Amino acid sequence: MTEKTLVEQLAGFTLDSEFDQLPPDVVDECKRIVLDSIGCALGAINEPKGRIGIEYGRMTGGSGGDATIIGTGDRVSVFGAAFANGELINTLDADAVLPPGHVTPYVLPGALAVGESMGASGKELITAVAVAHEMSYRIGKAMDYLRDVKDGKVSPPPVYGYSSTVFGATAAVARVKGLNKSVLSHALGIAGSIAPVNSFRSWSEHAPTSTIKYLMAGALTQAALTAAHMGELGHRGDLRVLDDREYGFPRFIGTRRWEPEVITDGLGSDWRFPAEQSYKPYPHCRILHALLDSLTEIVEANDIKPTEIDGIKAWVEGFVEQPLWVNRRIEHVHDAQFSIAHGLAVGAHRVPPTKAWQDPDLVFGDSVMGLMDRVTYEVHPDYVELISGHAASRPAKIEVSARGRTFVGERRYPKGSKSPEPETTMTTDELVAKFRGHAEGVISASDIDHVVDAVLKLETVDDLGTIMSRLGRSDG
Structure with a gap:
């Protein structure tokens, strides 16, 4: 045979x-x-x-x-x-x-x-x-x-x-x-x-x-x-x-x-x-997520405003030393999804990480573009060693200089990945919240509720059309 x-x-x-x-x-x-x-x-x-x-x-x-x-x-x-x-x-x-x-x-x-x-x-x-x-x-x-x-x-x-x-x-x-x-x-x-x-x-x-x-x-x-x-x-x-x-x-x-x-x-x-399987809390290339986790924690815990930041220094994944990620010419909202400097500048503004991150007023705004010029980065010195230990590993370190101080954050595993750190797993409730953030203003509140409930009970749905029919634009 x-x-x-x-x-x-x-x-x-x-x-x-x-x-x-x-x-x-x-x-x-x-x-x-x-x-x-x-x-x-x-x-x-x-x-x-x-x-x-x-x-x-x-x-x-x-x-x-x-x-x-x-x-x-x-x-x-x-x-x-x-x-x-x-x-x-x-x-x-x-x-x-x-x-x-x-x-x-x-x-x-x-x-x-x-x-x-x-x-x-x-x-x-x-x-x-x-x-x-x-x-x-x-x-x-x-x-x-x-x-x-x-x-x-x-x-x-x-x-x-x-x-x-x-x-x-x-x-x-x-x-x-x-x-x-x-x-x-x-x-x-x-x-x-x-x-x-x-x-x-x-x-x-x-x-x-x-x-x-x-x-x-x-x-x-x-x-x-x-x-x-x-x-x-x-x-x-x-x-x-x-x-x-x-x-x-x-x-x-x-x-x-x-x-x-x-x-x-x-x-x-x-x-x-x-x-x-990993999920993305931020509408940005996954390479930046551990850094954004640390940055968010720093600026929120210390109530740091973008205007107070003198500089941001990041240590990044080793493979990103390519034009796509080191690019600082933001000509299209698409460019903002991959630029290390721009992504960290947006993250420092504490905007909810939904479709709002793609708002041209934010992407091209003077505050973001100005802070972007104060962002520097280099390859994480232990990158190769750390990624070899676990598939979810994305080592990152960040320093935020503000108010005459240096605030330091470090992550090995970004939010959204299953890792040895249980808190990095994105729960279903967190995914539902993310869904609602993207769907709000696009479909009605009742349709949002219906879709969430139907998809989470997808094995009970007899006809997929009953879900898809709820995905038209809201008249509101």
């Missing part, structure tokens, strides 16, 4: 995973992911990237469709809705984090749109989300990682990105559609062959940088939908695309490292993604 290829094994995992067999922590994590992602999307509808995503979703999705663009109430095709919702989830850069980096804006929108169009249940969506995140996590861990080190030094890969999430995204769509194992195998083979290029490093090396971010979420959602539909319509995929290191996906996507045993070891019985 011929040994199954990796895509065939992944297809088997996708279809063999049943809701009733999912561990409770997996089910809980999937509901948290869905709630957090919808909230991030709602908070983004007035942001430039979000508005563009909505308009393109309308252009490609037509009218009178059966899938909803979050925050608008527009019903368009699944292709249009998935594109727009992927862009919306990722716009604020407040969406969840999981190796290889960001996963949810790529893998959730297609399943959500197809699920709504088919009247799928909450259980079906949870199962699709679980499969997609586990698959994306495992494939991501089998490849190069941005935080890789070599010989005790930071060693970011020359080619990097989130293109590998196309497999999880395709699996999620296929799972909701009920495709059989043979069709799904071919769909995954097709997905590998049409995956977008890994352009992350080019994006990070040029500042002010492209506003597509990482890899355009909307484009990958459409690649996944295409792969699933092409498989369903009868196209044959490359079943060996993940097995052939010399000519297959590992080679043409640009990874230096390929460890396929990470993908298959315990697949289906050992669910690994929940342990490294």
Whole structure:
């Protein structure tokens, strides 16, 4: 009997995973992911990237469709809705984090749109989300990682990105559609062959940088939908695309490292993604969160006003010495999401970390821009040693000079990650509060309450449309 290829094994995992067999922590994590992602999307509808995503979703999705663009109430095709919702989830850069980096804006929108169009249940969506995140996590861990080190030094890969999430995204769509194992195998083979290029490093090396971010979420959602539909319509995929290191996906996507045993070891019985699933309290690149935790504690405990701050010095993660993060030219609200200096300047203003952080009056205001000039940073001297101990480790140190004193803060684990420090885990109540902060003023208070309750009880929802129908704009 011929040994199954990796895509065939992944297809088997996708279809063999049943809701009733999912561990409770997996089910809980999937509901948290869905709630957090919808909230991030709602908070983004007035942001430039979000508005563009909505308009393109309308252009490609037509009218009178059966899938909803979050925050608008527009019903368009699944292709249009998935594109727009992927862009919306990722716009604020407040969406969840999981190796290889960001996963949810790529893998959730297609399943959500197809699920709504088919009247799928909450259980079906949870199962699709679980499969997609586990698959994306495992494939991501089998490849190069941005935080890789070599010989005790930071060693970011020359080619990097989130293109590998196309497999999880395709699996999620296929799972909701009920495709059989043979069709799904071919769909995954097709997905590998049409995956977008890994352009992350080019994006990070040029500042002010492209506003597509990482890899355009909307484009990958459409690649996944295409792969699933092409498989369903009868196209044959490359079943060996993940097995052939010399000519297959590992080679043409640009990874230096390929460890396929990470993908298959315990697949289906050992669910690994929940342990490294992180949430973002701040709408800013995750590299700054431990610093923002410390900064917030300092300025709030001592009631320090921005005008009192003479300087902020930070010790940061080793891989961020690239133009994207050291950039000080803030020409677009997008630039503010990654600049170390600007992010710390905003954090010192004690603005609630919701969509308010993207308000142009704050981003480009004299107070923030002036304080930004008083921010300096260097690489944390123990960065490599500290990150090797635990996956959630993001060592950071900060000094705030104000009132003739120096206030010092230090963190190893940022809020939002599961770590040896229990208080860093973001509770469901905290995620609900974050959701409300992003949704306020976009949908009505009663709809906010309904969506929160429905998503936290997602396994009891018979038709996803009952949730999506509550995500139109409030008339108030």
